Amino acid sequence: MRNFEYQKADSVNAAVTAHAGQASSFVAGGTTLLDLVKIDIMQPERVVDVNGLPLYDVEALDDGRLKIGAMVSNTDLAYHPTVVEKYAVLSEALLSGASTSLRNKATTGGNVMQRVRCPYFRDGVSACNKREPGSGCAAIGGHNRSVHAVLGTSEQCIATHPSDMCVAMAAIGAKVLVTGPNGEREIDFLDFHLLPGDSPEKEHALDVDELITHVVLDAPIEGSRSTYLKLRDRASYQFALASSGVIVATEGNTIRDARIALGGVGTKPWRAREAEQALIGEPATEQSFKKAAEIAFKGATPYEHNAFKIPLGQQAIVRSLTHATAARA
Amino acid sequence: MTDKIQAKIIGASKPRIDGPQKLRGEAMYAADHHLPNMAYAYGVFSTVASGTIDHIDLSKAKQMPGVIDIFHHDHFPDLYRTPSSFAQENKVDETRLPFEDGKVYYPGQFVALVVADTFANARAAAYAVKVDYSADAEPIATLSQALERGGEPKTAKSSGHSRGNPDSAYESSTNRIDVTYVTPMETHNPMEMHASTASWENGDLVLYEASQGVIFARNVMAKVFGLAPERVEVRSPFIGSGFGSKLWIWPHAIAAAAASREVGRPVQLVVPRQQMFTTTGHRPPTQQQIRIGADDNGKLTALTHDSINTTSMVDTYVESTGSCTKSLYDCENLRVSHATIGANHGTPTSMRAPGAAPGLFALESAMDEMAEKLNMDPLEFRKANYTERDQSMDLPFSSIHLMEAFDKGAEKFGWAKRDHAVGSMRDGDEIIGWGMAACNWEALKMNCDARVSLRADGTAYASCATQDIGTGTYTIVAQAVSSITGIPLDKIEVELGDSSYPSGPVSGGSWATATTLPAIAEATRSAIEALKSYAIGDGGAFAGAKADDLSFDDGKLSDGDGKSVAYTDVLGQLKLANADGEAHTPGAPQGEYSFRSFGAHFVEVRWDPGISRLRVSRVVSAIDVGQIINEKTSANQVEGAIAMGIGMALFEATEYDERSGLPVNNNYAEYLVPVHADQPDSVDVILLDHPDYAFNEFGARGIGEIGVTGMAAAVANAVHHATGKRIRELPIRLEQLMSA
Amino acid sequence: MSETSTAAGGISACSITLQLNGQRREVEVYPWTTLLDLLREQLHLTGTKKGCDHGQCGACNVHVNGTVINSCLSLAVMHDGDEITTVEGLSENGELHPIQQAFLDEDAYQCGYCTAGQMMTATYVLNSSHIGDSDDAVREAMSGNICRCGAYKNILAAVQSTRGKV
Incomplete structure (x- = not known):
């Protein structure tokens, strides 16, 4: 691992001040940063430790929203009583990600900042516009089965965003609170992660030196139920091939409101708004779910090895909607 | 008494x-030794699949903190090759020495070695070494590419076998199948990364090596450094398993020992996980054509098994997939053949049940296909072709209880309740499939x-x-x-x-x-x-x-x-x-018997077509390996082999980019091996425990490999029973099973 | 934590204090030293294993303040003042810890290389009020600990037989 300076910050402002430009990285859990620094893909000259910041609370706001400190671990968030009770999709998504020990380290802010698993990004030498803008995208025409997208891709990059947590947050709706040299601002969660477009090296809406301090979840949809379904090869400890986080509210058998977000298939945590719209007012039947699933993948672009993700993602949607609307004993 | x-x-x-030593963390593995004044080595590995090194730029790396020396093909001591003889106990699979010249034959080949005061400093400096290559434009990255443009395959004469008139008997058979199976490159991935801790004193080498064979390792190092064997000691009291990858010395151990002698300090070198996919062996990919002829009573009339695997550009490794085929079933007209073809990979090596694991995937899948064609129960079809004589050696088996394995396994599993119609057994959202296969391994x-x-x-x-x-x-x-x-x-x-x-x-x-x-x-x-x-x-x-x-x-x-x-x-x-x-x-007695072990796997899979989820839910394995010495550790061996067999069936494949020839999933997150959650709901191992005293006084034939053999076929056969899809290429992935 | 005069590439080592297996330890570490490398290389506590160095196998799992983490993905400097328990700290007074005894009794290992990590996760899983006690729940919670020897059946048996004893 390359040599870097280390500074531990004791306040958000001190962290932002210590973070000095592109050559700096914040470290929270470290599960992404150290992985990539060891293989020389991330090359920080200075690492600012944010573990000492007072961002460990999960706070119910008066308006019904839930404010989550950036340092709350994936484990703590997954088992937080409010999350378990009101945001099942988030709890389940968190628990489907990584492993027990990684979830204990990984933080809310860090998970939002996860980097892609594309092997061509990680190998340090293949063409990768994310790592070396302008070099090309070796994943196109290469091995692109597991961690490559069919939605939101561009000719410059097709890597999936690997997070499960973010899929749930995309479904719920959230704001990302950030602090930078110019003070605080909030970014809509759906605007936080950027499509690769022509500049896949720009992955998120943070400015240099900005730090995520909180994620504020929208209030739960009244009377809704939610769930997360992750499909993969082995039964655990694998990034999603396709996943679906859904929130559904029904009146009788009619769908009053619906949210669908997808993982493993998009270049960012993918909100399927058109599919949601197609569900509202429809009966909660397999036929409606299938129709919505089809709409969700309208315009999807399959690559050499990942065309199966389109039907697989559709299956994830249908099954998760079925679970979320099933009669309960 | x-x-x-x-x-x-x-x-x-x-x-x-x-x-207790293992449980207290007191068992010392190769990289657990921290010798006084020890330095750490980290490799620089080729990032092209084939070519030559034009230039190595050390200017930045040499300035890095803690760097002691950096070795490469222009700065490395002259060493000797080992004759690589099994009989002389100095075999290796990769005969080329590290840093022998500026040629690159595979990605992940050692091209330089940084020695520094700490592991972190060595690694940081290794990433700062810049190597310029002249890369060949079209490296051979896969078996298909090798078959397309890799020249003439080389026939492996010694491992072939033929009896009767296999081709004409096949042509005149009433019922015939001609099918080709493909198995991928697999990587052993023992939990312990390969490691060498080398030190020299008065010209004598002491090497802590993660080794499955310290005598061979000692002899190889003696040959390489031109020393009498007495001047080399190799220690491997604990090893984080190997599955074959640690049978023979690989370049890293030679590099570590040479570096230690050059810098005059003990040196520890751990092969990073990424390079355990490239420079410490692998099970090569195979393509196997099987033809079976049978009469209407289900009796085999002809069997041919012709196989090819990739090897490296510098060494020949034969994956002898037909090693079981030649004697498992009664068949007068039979041929097995093996051939190799070069690819830009490191040299392959034995991986748990070499030959037999991919070979029985093919044979036991084909047996299932023929049973289906004959409309016979797959178990009955196998029983109909049972033999107590090794026809390839023209000798009786010393001890065979395959029929008992079939019967006990079937009974425990409940095979008799199998509804033979495809997709006929259901449980909620899941379709249940039952499959079986025989296991087989030579006793040595x-x-x-x-x-x-x-x-x-x-x-x-x-x-x-x-x-x-x-x-x-x-x-x-x-x-x-x-x-x-x-x-x-x-x-x-x-x-x-x-x-x-x-x-x-x-x-x-x-x-x-x-x-x-x-x-x-x-x-x-x-x-x-x-x-x-x-x-x-x-x-x-x-x-x-x-x-x-x-x-x-x-x-x-x-x-x-x-x-x-x-x-x-x-x-x-x-x-x-x-x-x-x-x-x-001495070794096994010759001439009177063929010594082999037998067994049968019965597997239940569950396929949820609504979400394309496949899992192995139940396994019963009945194993005939002679006397069991320790029931606990024996059952554990078979259970572990079942897990590895599930990995082979459903997950494992080491993949290379067809354009660059570089590995794409050489890490433990994307090369999938089974995890706890993949463990079937129940695994029952039946150890038949019939001593084979013709083999040795304990009557034991050994139990490490046999559980892997046949497992992938049993899973594939169960998958066919559930889905109707006959998957002839491993691993079985969900996209192969999704409806078109 | 305080800076010391040792320098590598112009960057100083830091002095940190750990409560390691019940003992107070003051150590000097560079910023980039992982907790795993500190344990193994500097403190020679080699019971904790390096299986991948990238958080993909669980062999390096240790307890930090009662929580199991992958020590390969944590900087040692981030643990100033933390309570760390490794496999060497499991047993007390020379007696095997109940999880160690269960692993012995159930033969819950083969090569032994993943074993420390398995046991550290297992003890955490057994003490967690959130993780269920069914076989499926334990298998899922333990899935970050790969055992290439495939001793999963026996590891599960060992974990379940230790329930209530830790």
Whole structure:
């Protein structure tokens, strides 16, 4: 691992001040940063430790929203009583990600900042516009089965965003609170992660030196139920091939409101708004779910090895909607 | 009397005697040694698949903190190659020395080696070494590419076999199938990364190496450095398993030892996980064509199995997939053949059940296909072709209980309740599939030396250079000593895994048990003879008696006239520390029998078509490997092999980019091996436990490989039963099963 | 934590204090030293294993303040003042810890290389009030600990037989 300076910050402002430009990285859990620094893909000259910041609370706001400190671990968030009770999709998504020990380290802010698993990004030498803008995208025409997208891709990059947590947050709706040299601002969660477009090296809406301090979840949809379904090869400890986080509210058998977000298939945590719209007012039947699933993948672009993700993602949607609307004993 | 003791301790379910060391974190693996003044080495690995090194720029790396030296092809001592002979016990699979020249034959080949004061500094500097290559534009990255443009395959003559008239018999068979199976490159991925901790003193090398064969390793290092073998010691008392990848010395160990001698300090080199996919061997990809002819009664009339695998550009490794095919079933007209073709990969090597694992995937899938064609129960079809004679050797099997394995496995599994119609068995959202396959592995036995001491303090000591790679060798050696002496296991000290001990076998091929235990037993008896000779001598407990009149049971010498003296007293009386015995035992007896192990897997899979989820939910395996020495560790071997077989069936494939030839999933997150959650709901292992005394006095044939064989086929056959899809290419992935 | 005069590439080592297996330890570490490398290389506590160095196998799992983490993905400097327990700290007074005894009894290992990590996760899983006690729940919670020898059946048995004893 390359040599870097280390500074531990004791306040958000001190962290932002210590973070000095592109050559700096914040470290929270470290599960992404150290992985990539060891293989020389991330090359920080200075690492600012944010573990000492007072961002460990999960706070119910008066308006019904839930404010989550950036340092709350994936484990703590997954088992937080409010999350378990009101945001099942988030709890389940968190628990489907990584492993027990990684979830204990990984933080809310860090998970939002996860980097892609594309092997061509990680190998340090293949063409990768994310790592070396302008070099090309070796994943196109290469091995692109597991961690490559069919939605939101561009000719410059097709890597999936690997997070499960973010899929749930995309479904719920959230704001990302950030602090930078110019003070605080909030970014809509759906605007936080950027499509690769022509500049896949720009992955998120943070400015240099900005730090995520909180994620504020929208209030739960009244009377809704939610769930997360992750499909993969082995039964655990694998990034999603396709996943679906859904929130559904029904009146009788009619769908009053619906949210669908997808993982493993998009270049960012993918909100399927058109599919949601197609569900509202429809009966909660397999036929409606299938129709919505089809709409969700309208315009999807399959690559050499990942065309199966389109039907697989559709299956994830249908099954998760079925679970979320099933009669309960 | 000995029989009674043996009956108690041989076959018993005993906890491992080395268990507490492992559980307390006290067992020392190769990279756990931190020698005074030790430096750390980290490799620079080629980032092209084929080509030559134009230039190595060390300017930045040399300025990095802690860097001691950086080796590469223009800065590395001249060494010798090993003759690489199995008979001479100096075999390797990759014969080319590290840094021999500026050529690159595969991605991940060592092109430089940084030595620094800490691991982190060595790694950081290694990433700062910049290497310019002239890369070949079209490297050969896969078996298909090799077949397209890799030139003529090379036929492996020695492993082929033919009898009768296989081709004409096939052509005239009433029922025929002609099918081709493809298996991917697999990587062993033992939990412990390959590691070498090397140090030199007065020109002698001591190497802590993660090795499945310290004698071979010692001999190789002696050859490479031009030393007498006595000047090299290789130690591997604990190894984080190997599955074949640690059988032979790989370039990293030579690089570490050479670097240590050059810098004049101990050097530790751990092969990073990424390069465990490239430079420490792999199971090569295979393409296997199987043709089966059968009559309407389900009797085989012809069988051919022609296979090709990739090897490296510099060495030839044959994956002998037909090794079981030639004798598992009764068939007069049969051929197996193997060929290799070069690819830009490191040299392949044996991976658990080499040949048999991919070979039985093909054969036992094809048997299922033929059974289907004949409308026969797949189990009945196999039984119809049962043989007790190895037709390839024209010898009877020493001991075969395959029919019992079929019957007991089927009964435990409930095979009789199988509805043969595809997709007919359902449970909620899931379709259930049941499949089965036979297992098979050759039983081998090598030369072995051993030493046993009966010590005056009431303990015994046994040593042999062979290794315990996690199979339980420490424990069964102690059981062997105990079975003859009656000394309890907790009073028996066993030392293994050091080339300075009496020569013992490589831990591989399932031959360690059958090889080592007879030598241990012989050495134990020899120690008892020494004890008797002391006892009958002047001042001895039985002074003047005849040795032949004395017997040794339960730790006591007796004369048959009612006098009985504990061996500790026999020694104590003479002020002797111990009575020693040494032994040399030969390989397997030749010419009378074919020695093989057998078994059957019965597998249940569950396929949820609504979410394309496949899992193995239940496994019953009945295994015929002769006498079981330790029930606990034996069952564990088969259970572990079942897990690895599930990995082979559903997950594992080492993949290379067809354009660049670079590996794409060479890490433990994207090369999928089974995790806890993939463990079937139930796994039942039935150990048949019929001693094979024609093979050795313990009647044991070894149990490491056999559980892997046939497992992938049993899963694939179950998948076919559930889905109707016949998957002939591993791994079986969900996209192959999704409806078109 | 305080800076010391040792320098590598112009960057100083830091002095940190750990409560390691019940003992207070003051050590000097560079910023980039992982907790795993500190344990193994500097403190020679080699019971904790390096299986991948990238958080993909669980062999390096240790407890930090009672929580199991992958020590390969944590900087040592981030643990100033933390309570760390490794496999060497499991047993007390020379007796095997109940999880160690269960692993011995159930033969819940083969090569032993993943074993420390398995046991550290297992003890955490057994003490967690959130993780269920069914076989499926334990399998899922333990899935970050790969055992290539495939001793999963026996590991599960060992974990379940230790329930209530830790």
